[in-house]
Amino acid sequence: KVLVTGSLGQIGSELVYRLRQDNGMDSVIATDIRTIEGSPVCEEGIFEVLDVTDYDKFLELAKKYEVDTIIHLAALLSATAEARPAFAWNLNMTGLMNGLEIARELNTKFFAPSSIAAYGPNSQSDNTPQDDIMRPTTMYGVTKVAGELLADYYHTKYGVDTRSVRFPGLISYKVEPGGGTTDYAVDIYYEALKSGSYKSFIAEGTSMDMMYMDDAIEAIVKLMNADADRLVHRNAFNITAMAFTPEEIAASIKKVMPEFEMGYDVDPIRQGIAESWPNSIDATCAKDEWDFAPKFDLDGMTKEMLEKLTVKLKAEGKI
């Protein structure tokens, strides 16, 4: 059984759906700090309210359901963390430490995502290698590097089976992301359909790694099922499907919606965060050690997003 924290989030909601599909409705203990009326995450299968900073409750649930894997997704993303750095450190690191301690005590597998945000301005900018200098200048990035070091420590010192990936920006249509810097690449699809235009808060020419959510979910499942003997790295593997700038995703949308108009209203805070991250990272180790193989490129993602969002926004009466 798998316990998932942050199950109502952008990644959690899709991962819970996939794991319930793969292994049965009662194979997943979905948890989040809140409930959402009508969400299938809460209303189908097993759902428990959990604040991951509450060690006793976290341990109680892991024991009650005799979980063998913990997938810890509850955390603040980059822009939110930058606005509330002390709170972000406490949530991101206390939650992670609790999860690792419980994984050690109950001998479970453990996954908590890192991010391209773990790199900083003096990391190699293009095609950043798996093992490069990591001195991020955002609180989010600091929690991601600290998280990677903690997870590797629990593997080396206690033998806990910890595994992780450095996610790029994730694009999806089911549940909107919250508080990320790459969220412009999700917002643009909603606005293209709702208003036919979008004002990007990230400037032209700013390249960042991105991936469609289906590839991200497949990556988590594939890594957690990979043969441990093949893993040279553990926390955390670079993964990416593409890297693009705002004008490039706009051009991709224009191929489907020629009238779409792109504008810019740059947010200096999120632009500053974006500029501290790599333009593109290298995912060779993930491909070599556990056969990572993303399926969606930019035009494939644009086609899927516009099709699925049209259905969703029509059902919600928004277009």
Ligand code: VAH
């Ligand atoms: C963010 N979507 O923008 C997340 C992610 C690489 C970006 O970490 O904070």
